[in-house]
Amino acid sequence: MPLGQRVRFDDVRKSFNGVESGPYLDVAARGLLFEGGRAALMAHLDDAARGTTDKAALFASVEETRGLFAALIRATPDEITFTRNVTDGIAAFGAGLDWKVGDGVLLCEELEHPANIYPWFGLARRFGLAIKTIAPVDGALAADRIVEAIEPSTRVIAVSSVSFAPGFRFAVAQLGAECRRRGILLLVDAAQSIGVIETDVGAWQADAIAVSTQKGLLSTYGLGMLYVRREVAEALTPVYISRFGVDVTGHEASRGDPASFECAPGARRFDLGNYNYPAILAVEQALRLLLDIGPAAIESRVLGLASSFADRMLDLGLPVFGGRPGQHSSHIVTIGRDLGEDHDATGDPALVSLYRHLVAGGVRLTIRRNLLRFSFHLYNDESDIMTVAELVEQWRRSARS
Ligand SMILES: Cc1ncc(COP(=O)(O)O)c(C=O)c1O
Known part of the structure; x- marks a missing residue:
């Protein structure tokens, strides 16, 4: 991404107070309220x-x-x-x-x-x-x-x-x-x-x-x-x-x-x-x-973030639903093996345990249809992905010990 664009998104991030308390990866439930609004x-x-x-x-x-x-x-x-x-x-x-x-x-x-x-x-x-x-x-x-x-x-x-x-x-x-x-x-x-x-x-x-x-x-x-x-x-x-x-x-x-x-x-x-x-x-x-930022620039930035997040999660051994990013991918990345019936629950104890660990670490995400759902918008950046990746590694270490 050109430097000018990156600086622009860094500035935009500052007009969303909600980013300060940890990765906000839940626009699929509701987005952060823009300060101007x-x-x-x-x-x-x-x-x-x-x-x-x-x-x-x-x-x-x-x-x-x-x-x-x-x-x-x-x-x-x-x-x-x-x-x-x-x-x-x-x-x-x-x-x-x-x-x-x-x-x-x-x-x-x-x-x-x-x-x-x-x-x-x-x-x-x-x-x-x-x-x-x-x-x-x-x-x-x-x-x-x-x-x-x-x-x-x-x-x-x-x-x-x-x-x-x-x-x-x-x-x-x-x-x-x-x-x-x-x-x-x-x-x-x-x-x-x-x-x-x-x-x-x-x-x-x-x-x-x-x-x-x-x-x-x-x-x-x-x-x-x-x-x-x-x-x-x-x-x-x-x-x-x-x-x-x-x-x-x-x-x-x-x-x-x-x-x-x-x-x-x-x-x-x-x-x-x-x-x-x-x-x-x-x-x-x-x-x-x-x-002002432009729908094309937003789409490319956000899909880029979601795609590198999906790749990172797969590299960490998590089952990203749908596998590697492709034609099907959006700004929403889900983790789990089966799409379930329950709207907001999962019966998979490992996913529940990971969900709790992430929430305790300040990540905002949602459980939907048996899957952990992470969703990105223009206020997210690479630091959100890094934080989640570190928490996942921590969770895996604690599960092994
Ligand atoms: C695909 C989709 N449609 C609709 C809605 C919401 O519908 P409504 O605005 O009528 O509550 C949601 C989520 O809240 C959704 O994910």
């Missing part, structure tokens, strides 16, 4: 306490944030709406479609997060949809397997860009091209990749992308964003029609003729009432940071 949030709370809230400035931030997120994924602002979380985005998109009994949805129950499962089963119960689930092979889902499972009734395919465990990347663009060719809608749960791995809606050819802001977007819980391709969005009818989701001129609360409402352009039709301003203010700053 925290300052914006604190200023907002001060205003609320003092009675100096400026509503026009809040609206300006909402639009600014919409534009910044659109820029991050190479979409247009009209293709972005604000949601509460990933589930909300997926559910809003799904519920806006005009389903017919027997329409099909393809997904992989074994790998998807519940956020990308329950909304579809809910719709299936209401509208008589047929859900077909595809089995992964060794924790991975090949786009070809999904394509082979397509039936004439398939309307929607729902996938994750990176699975929460074992953290493998999915070939979204490959599937996207096939979906577009066949007129099937592709929804991507990008909860794990957003902010870390580049997203280009044009290259992905996705119709909808749902994210939340507490992971790679370095902000708080309680806010999500949903991209819907403009042409697709304009054929959808939101379940809730609201003052910010309709096309009005003048003040949003001004009395028009509600009976003849028109939906707002694109995904804006999914906007509801007042926004989650505190969370928007925080993510606005984080988005500025991500765009």
Whole structure:
């Protein structure tokens, strides 16, 4: 990595207080809050306490944030709406479609997060949809397997860009091209990749992308964003029609003729009432940071760190799930031999013992589906890898003695 870039990332690391208390390797659960976002949030709370809230400035931030997120994924602002979380985005998109009994949805129950499962089963119960689930092979889902499972009734395919465990990347663009060719809608749960791995809606050819802001977007819980391709969005009818989701001129609360409402352009039709301003203010700053450094530079830095971490762990004799880094690799590295059923537990005593040793040594990580999950972002550096490697060596020595 050029020296200039390295210095840049060293500086960025200083704007995340959480790095000081040991390796933070848990963006797959939640990222560290960016100091710039925290300052914006604190200023907002001060205003609320003092009675100096400026509503026009809040609206300006909402639009600014919409534009910044659109820029991050190479979409247009009209293709972005604000949601509460990933589930909300997926559910809003799904519920806006005009389903017919027997329409099909393809997904992989074994790998998807519940956020990308329950909304579809809910719709299936209401509208008589047929859900077909595809089995992964060794924790991975090949786009070809999904394509082979397509039936004439398939309307929607729902996938994750990176699975929460074992953290493998999915070939979204490959599937996207096939979906577009066949007129099937592709929804991507990008909860794990957003902010870390580049997203280009044009290259992905996705119709909808749902994210939340507490992971790679370095902000708080309680806010999500949903991209819907403009042409697709304009054929959808939101379940809730609201003052910010309709096309009005003048003040949003001004009395028009509600009976003849028109939906707002694109995904804006999914906007509801007042926004989650505190969370928007925080993510606005984080988005500025991500765009300033550049999504490509972040991806290359973070994937480089994750890959050298995986190699180091393998060299230390640990079973990295999926083996040496390759096409499947993301910023998430998992350790263990089998992908289990339990969301946040492992029955392997050696993994439990290693987990406890690492946590006692100040490492922040998560157990997911029988695996130890380590996940990287732009605030990590080589010193985090060294610390974990030293703790692993220590653990192995103590296990032998
Ligand atoms: C792949 C994936 N989707 C969704 C979520 C979260 O969904 P929600 O924001 O609806 O809680 C997570 C993790 O929290 C995840 O890993």
